[in-house]
Amino acid sequence: MFELLHKKINETIDITDQDFEHVKTLFIPKKLRKKRFLLQEGDPCVYTCFVERGLLRSFRIDEKGNEHILQFGMQGWWIADLYSFLTGVGSQYNIEALEESELLLITKPSWDTLLNEVPALERYFRILIQNNLIATQNRLMRNMTISAEERYTKLISEFPDISQRVPQHMIASYIGVTRETLSRLRSQISHQ
Amino acid sequence: MFELLHKKINETIDITDQDFEHVKTLFIPKKLRKKRFLLQEGDPCVYTCFVERGLLRSFRIDEKGNEHILQFGMQGWWIADLYSFLTGVGSQYNIEALEESELLLITKPSWDTLLNEVPALERYFRILIQNNLIATQNRLMRNMTISAEERYTKLISEFPDISQRVPQHMIASYIGVTRETLSRLRSQISHQ
DNA sequence: CGCCGAGTTGAACTGAATCAAGAAACGTGG
DNA sequence: CCACGTTTCTTGATTCAGTTCAACTCGGCG
Numbered sequence: 001m002f003e004l005l006h007k008k009i010n011e012t013i014d015i016t017d018q019d020f021e022h023v024k025t026l027f028i029p030k031k032l033r034k035k036r037f038l039l040q041e042g043d044p045c046v047y048t049c050f051v052e053r054g055l056l057r058s059f060r061i062d063e064k065g066n067e068h069i070l071q072f073g074m075q076g077w078w079i080a081d082l083y084s085f086l087t088g089v090g091s092q093y094n095i096e097a098l099e100e101s102e103l104l105l106i107t108k109p110s111w112d113t114l115l116n117e118v119p120a121l122e123r124y125f126r127i128l129i130q131n132n133l134i135a136t137q138n139r140l141m142r143n144m145t146i147s148a149e150e151r152y153t154k155l156i157s158e159f160p161d162i163s164q165r166v167p168q169h170m171i172a173s174y175i176g177v178t179r180e181t182l183s184r185l186r187s188q189i190s191h192q
Numbered sequence: 193m194f195e196l197l198h199k200k201i202n203e204t205i206d207i208t209d210q211d212f213e214h215v216k217t218l219f220i221p222k223k224l225r226k227k228r229f230l231l232q233e234g235d236p237c238v239y240t241c242f243v244e245r246g247l248l249r250s251f252r253i254d255e256k257g258n259e260h261i262l263q264f265g266m267q268g269w270w271i272a273d274l275y276s277f278l279t280g281v282g283s284q285y286n287i288e289a290l291e292e293s294e295l296l297l298i299t300k301p302s303w304d305t306l307l308n309e310v311p312a313l314e315r316y317f318r319i320l321i322q323n324n325l326i327a328t329q330n331r332l333m334r335n336m337t338i339s340a341e342e343r344y345t346k347l348i349s350e351f352p353d354i355s356q357r358v359p360q361h362m363i364a365s366y367i368g369v370t371r372e373t374l375s376r377l378r379s380q381i382s383h384q
Numbered sequence: 385c386g387c388c389g390a391g392t393t394g395a396a397c398t399g400a401a402t403c404a405a406g407a408a409a410c411g412t413g414g
Numbered sequence: 415c416c417a418c419g420t421t422t423c424t425t426g427a428t429t430c431a432g433t434t435c436a437a438c439t440c441g442g443c444g
Contacts, residue, residue, distance in 0.1 A: 148400075178401060373433075375393080
């Protein structure tokens with residue numbers, strides 16, 4: 001259950017087996033079935049979630065009822081409503097399993113404990129968040145500079161398996177267009 | 193020169209005077225005049241920059257020659273091309289002073305040294321980057337969910353002084369519209 | 385004085401949204 | 415294992431927010 005988390009942490013920092021044993025005690029393993037929610041809009045985000053296996057998404061629903069996907073959480077990634085997790089206020093996002101998933105959850109108090117007791121993890125999380133920030137900045141700039149078609153083709157070339165695992169209307173709402181528009185873009189692309 | 197940095201660090205972590213004296217030795221103070229560049233697209237981003245006083249912006253120029261602003265760097269904020277700084281590859285962004293500014297610069301080797309010698313700063317930077325990530329995610333979602341007019345009015349209400357300090361065409365390129373569009377939105381707003 | 389960057393305004397255009405309808409794929413219960 | 419309802423995807427017609435191109439004004443500064 002903890003293999004992937006152990007591997008991921010070891011990729012960025014050195015962690016002793018003893019420290020990792022301590023890490024284990026603070027996480028709550030959870031299986032989540034497809035279409036089940038880990039977090040509903042309005043509820044405080046009690047857990048930060050590491051995805052050992054499966055696939056989740058975090059998304060928001062606007063006034064018109066349209067979904068907007070902030071993030072896909074694939075194996076080895078973290079997913080949460082960060083602001084809600086840190087402050088305890090009601091969440092702006094929903095988090096839902098797109099596949100049957102195995103998760104490792106940690107509460108804010110446990111996370112604080114963990115960072116104090118295993119200070120080396122500060123660096124792990126700093127680098128994790130740093131990479132996430134870089135990726136989010138890139139996505140933001142892409143949304144401002146390139147067309148919907150380019151955003152689609154780049155996404156597919158970077159995450160080829162996404163089109164097998166995620167329904168098209170969700171890919172549309174990730175790149176920031178309607179399902180109809182993405183459908184038309186795809187048919188254009190296939191007719192060269 | 194280091195007052196604001198000291199204050200900012202002290203707001204998030206406890207740092208001894210001795211440690212802060214050490215911090216001081218690793219930064220390079222620099223004054224940058226209006227319209228001068230700290231970083232040009234293509235050059236590696238050698239420094240991460242703390243803004244003691246003044247105002248900078250980081251931006252990209254697309255194939256059509258349009259500017260897109262990633263970030264404004266106000267007093268007390270950090271600014272850099274993070275990816276270039278961390279990896280050493282050529283930068284995607286330009287960084288330019290919008291006002292006469294006083295900066296504190298640190299190189300990657302010095303920053304690495306700093307984090308190893310003053311481990312408490314890992315937490316400071318983790319939290320700094322965390323807040324930046326939250327803000328960037330919010331901006332991304334706003335771009336996908338609300339109209340240009342709303343993005344403008346929200347920006348102005350959150351940073352009221354921005355409209356005094358930054359020319360309108362840069363505000364336009366920050367919210368992701370052309371200068372003409374922003375000009376029209378503003379005249380609509382003023383005629384209720 | 386003349387020039388340049390910043391802002392405004394108008395007209396034509398366009399990429400994407402919206403509204404509407406139907407076809408295909410899926411999965412759940414009987 | 416089939417039947418039915420739901421979700422997903424497609425296609426067409428229309429509308430709309432924002433872009434593009436072009437011309438003009440204003441203020442500051444060398």
